[in-house]
Amino acid sequence: MARPLVVFSHGNSFPASTYRVMLDQLRERGFAVEALEMFGHDPRYPVSSNWPNLVQELIDFVQPIAARYGQRPFLIGHSLGGLLSLMAAARVPD
Known part of the structure; x- marks a missing residue:
């Protein structure tokens, strides 16, 4: 049986590695965990009002x-x- 997949998104100014203890706990409990390390640093997805580009970066x-x-x-x-x-x-609900 496949492990359930979790994709984690960090808070403002906290890269994903900040949450490594929590993410490791999820892995130990059988989840496959992926995380985007830092939002807003890829020039293809510039930060703008209401974050549509960051949403697209996550998608x-x-x-x-x-x-x-x-x-x-x-x-x-x-x-x-x-x-x-x-x-x-x-x-993207599906």
């Missing part, structure tokens, strides 16, 4: 991972990352 990060694992991921996040996850799920 573009998640889609190949979901295809590789062959399953829909659980999107979780802290603060800004939670909002981006919600907005990405609303934009």
Whole structure:
């Protein structure tokens, strides 16, 4: 049976590696965990009002991972990352 896939999105000013203890706990409990290290640093996705580019950055990060694992991921996040996850799920619900 495949491990459930979690894609984690960090809060503002906290790269994903800041959460490594929590993410390792999820891995120890049987989850496959992926995380985008830093939002807003890729020039293809400039920061703008209401974060549409950051939402697209998350979508573009998640889609190949979901295809590789062959399953829909659980999107979780802290603060800004939670909002981006919600907005990405609303934009691409499947």
